[in-house]
Amino acid sequence: MNNEVSPIDLFNFAVWGIIFLVIITQLFRSIRIVSTRTALIVERLGKYKATLGPGFHVLIPFIDVVTAIQDLREETIDVPPQECFSKDEVQVEVDGVIYMSVSDPIKATYGVTDYRFAAMQLAQTTTRSVIGTLELDKTFEERDMISQAVVDTLNAAGETWGVHVHRYEIKNIKPPSTVQCAMEKQVTAEREKRAILARAEGDKQSRINTSEGTMRELINLSEGERQRLVNEAEGRASEILALATATAESIEKIGNAVVQPGGEEAIKLNLSEKFINNIAHLADAETSVIFPADLTNLNQLLEALDLHIARKANA
Known part of the structure; x- marks a missing residue:
């Protein structure tokens, strides 16, 4: 008896083995456990079927396919530095950070190819547009206004992309070194000016206080001298009146005694x-x-x- 296995049998065995492994793999892949704040997009035969939320799920092998996994937690996206021109034609370099999260997993999957890249690009273009309407000095003062304009623009587009932008923060606004040196000199000059004004105001107030103190002292001295003279005059008048009264009484008594x-x-x-x-x-x-x-x-x-x-x- 010939116990040798023919090549055809080996080939068939290998094929069935591969098929079995594929089936087992698909069976395991059809079992999905979704964690909290995560959503799975499932397609059936190339068409959207369902969105799987947190929990245990079983899919139909070879028919149901998970095409996207969306993380619903808030995430940060760095906006790389870009060159912008202010209203007064000064070039500045601006970068920032976007804080956003997926609000609609279906739109985030089918509404845009890559919502992260799209949000980053839209933030850059909006930042350039807003800074172009401001002068250089205002760009440092209006950070909140720039951030709010970017957030409003991103949320308007996010309705289609299925994302929500919570906030946008500008990290740095860097002007050219020459402009930065000029601004530092301007700030130093302003500080020196305020210091000079403060010293002058202090000296002025000191002189006013000294003059008011001298004036009040002279007034008090004159008031005291006047009161002293009044008291002395009243004392002399009282003395004269008393002497006159006593003299009159004595004369009256002498006259009465004579008679x-x-x-x-x-x-x-x-x-x-x-x-x-x-x-x-x-x-x-x-x-x-x-x-x-x-x-x-x-x-x-x-x-x-x-x-x-x-x-x-x-x-």
Whole structure:
């Protein structure tokens, strides 16, 4: 008996083995486990069939095919540096970052060939257009406006592409080295100008404060001097008034005493005592005193004084 295997049998065995491996492979590939925030696009015989969400799924081998896997998480896309011209014809280099995510897996698969590349190109063209309407100084101040314009444009196109742009950030705006040096000098000049103005304003305020302090000091001194003079005048007036009042009261009392019984004799006696005492004091002093001729006639002097007092009382 011949146990040798013919070449035809070997060929058939190999063919069936390959077919078996293909079938087993397709069976395994038909079993899909989709993770969270991932979507699988399935086509059946070349036509869109379904979008598979997270979970366990079984496909029909040789008929159902996964044509795209879309990641629904937010992703970042670097926009490479590009040269832009501002409104005042200054060339600047601008780059940025796009933050976006797939909102519609079907549109992201069939609406555009490569939504990442398309978003990057649209961001560059929009950035060039917006910077072309701004002067160089404004490009540094209007970063938010430029970013918002890019986001609005990308979201308008994203409705067709099935993507949503969350934000766009400009990383760098680099002018030429010559322009950058000129801008640095301008900034330095502005800072020096502000410093000079601040020092001048401070010196001015200091002088104003000093003059106001001196003025208030002089006012306070003059007010104090005026109040002192007023107080002294009021004091002298009060003193004069008190003396006048006391003198008037004493004169009134003397007049009342004179008209009383025995008042005249009392006054004469009081005047005699004062006259004698004054003469005694003059005798003690080391001075020369001239007395009138009738000094020895005391009674006549008193009578003359009495007549003078009587006249004042009658008046």
